[in-house]
Amino acid sequence: MEIKHQKILIIGTLGSGKTTVAQQLAQDTGFPYASIDNCRIRYGDGTIEGEERAWEHFLAICRTSTPGILEFCGMGPHVEEVRDDFLCSTIPVSIIWLVLPPGTCIARASERQKKIPSPFPWAPVGFSVPIIHDGIEFAWDSIWSREPHFHATRQEFPKTASVDEMYSAIRKICLL
Template identity: 30%
Template structure:
């Protein structure tokens, strides 16, 4: 793991960056900010790979094919955790930024975006997938660290042992990272 204060020079040189973390942690916001600063394409896993209109999950083989095509690109910033696809993404990544925000913050952000995007899809989501919240989604967020973190650690060890990982655990650390990157650019 790399300290946040050491990440900006590495980000400046990175061509392919994964931004992972719990729903509501700020993955999309950070990934878009990085893509804009670095002049890289932004890829939303939810929009590009997983969801079809009406919250229909794309078939797993098709998802993996689309991801394999996308990660073959020379430059990108991709947001999305999906531990089951890290085997495709980590070998191509130059850096991982793991947002490990407090779960109450993640839940508050998910509630806020539900209010802001009521009845419509947010830009990072596939068209025809209006913002929603249900018990299953809140349960996923509440238990993310316990259920998903072991899978992420295993995938990092197996498929990306040499990929630098920066862990950010507060909005202030995210702002600091972006400020340091701005200063480096």
């Protein structure tokens, strides 16, 4: 069954599988893929100005009326802008929060080799994962799950969930 034209935002903390699931979904649907990390790599340079450029490009993608698979953590200073730009896009929007046990996310994120330009120093992964999770929880309760124009799903997985199991569950959500 084909996934209807929509924007699908995958959110979650470091190591939750956002990029893997989003890229696979983009490949299978043919929808364009965008992430704030890719915008940081392409348009950022580790300065505050570079971070602003990266967010300008990501937000512009959120505003377009074309379908797409997008991902960022789902919290932080730009969350309301992302929501507002999705609403301006005038097409259906699904928000899917990937929730895994913190230990799983910490282990995965600790193995990551990719360097993302950022003007701000990152805290250790073991500290960042639970803090980001709490920030997403707040944004979920105050923004994502409250927007009546969005189909918002919090999808929890056990620590043993494979990428294939996660992708299968996410694909089913996108068909609703």
